[in-house]
Amino acid sequence: MSLIVALVLLVVAVTSAWTIDRSLRGARWVEAAPGRALMVWHLAAISLGGGVIAAGALLTHDVLEHVMFRATGVSEDELHRVYAGGVELSPLWNATAAIVLAGMGVLVFHAAVATVTTSRSRRRLHEALEQNVTTAADGCDVVPSERLYAYCIPGNARRRSRVVISTAALQVLSTGELAAVIAHERSHLRRRHHRSIAAAEVFTRTAGPLRILPSYGAEVRRLVELEADDDAWHDAGRMSLARALLAMASPQHPSGSLAMGASATGERIHRMLLTPQHDRRLTSVLVVLAVVAAVIPPATIGLPALYLALGA
Structure with missing residues (x-):
């Protein structure tokens, strides 16, 4: 049975x-x-x-x-x-138990590796920011840089969460666009999107060879950006967000962070202009x-x- x-x-x-x-x-x-x-x-x-x-x-x-x-x-x-x-059928049960435990062991291993790697990356980011931050605007950390970028770093028991913006971004973005960027990054932190991404990545690494839920990891990364866009849209307005996305479009961001222009900027701008229905x-x-x-x-x-x- x-x-x-x-x-x-x-x-x-x-x-x-x-x-x-x-x-x-x-x-x-x-x-x-x-x-x-x-x-x-x-x-x-x-x-x-x-x-x-x-x-x-x-x-x-x-x-x-x-x-x-x-x-x-x-x-x-x-x-x-x-x-x-x-x-x-004790031998069969024992062999099956070994297989099940091995699978759970692989899951735990990937979770441990992902946790340690991400924690190290975020610790380095926090330490670097503590040395390079020059001022704060609207509760955000401002870093001197000629590149346009904005990202957030989740905190922990010892360090606060951060929203980081470059000086170049402050010079280029309008007031409305800057509000959209900040709202987007704070949405990531408030909704704990880093946990969704971490869970999806661990699952994908474990079940990846079996090709079960193969789109899970990529879709979660895309959807957390769309959800944060929605929050920024409601706080700062559709056009401000669309212009901010266009200005901040860049796939490069520090490991362990969530960045404004990290993915599918064109798709996201198109979505802002032509609101899909459901x-x-x-x-x-x-x-x-x-x-x-x-x-x-x-x-x-x-x-x-x-x-x-x-x-x-």
Whole structure:
């Protein structure tokens, strides 16, 4: 029984991830509702990861039964009948457990490497700014440079978050354009976009060879820029943001930061001028379906034991 349920979970998880990847990539409504699109992407990744982990837990049912026994106090024999169907194949379960643990180990490794690398890059940026910042404008750090750039650096327990603007940008941008730039960067910090990007990159590195959700990382980077553009648009106006994007267009920015002109400037300006429309009911349905898909894996492995516990 557990083998069949595990296979169904894997098929559902992979199918839903494949469908979402094809449906969201290039969809017109995504540009009109980047926040909801981000939510659907993250839920798709959670659903896929949860499906794989749940399937592995079912296949390694000896471990799962032990955990459920400790958590619920239900009879071990009853738990074994629910999860394993009375079939004893310990070598298979042990081999599957090794594969599942290896996969989780790869995920943890990539997460640790990404965390350490990003932390080092941001620490260097903070240290460099503490030496080179000459003045502050509107709560932002101003760095002397002949290049036009603006970016933000997320903070931590010891260092505050920063919005950094070059002196060249201050000289070129109008008051409205500067307001749009600052609003854009502060949106990144307020919405914790760096966490979305980090999660997508770790997932992509782990699942990349399997080509599951291959667009996840790139789409998250694009969508966080669109969502920050929306906030800047509402704070400073559409035309100010469009002119600021044109002036600040540059793919170069320090590692560990989020920059104003980091991606697809032409597409973003076009989006400002021709506002895309979307059906809110459709996007709401997609979000609900994504939530359901993300809840199915933990519910599948947890409900049988809960049912027995309540019955007892």
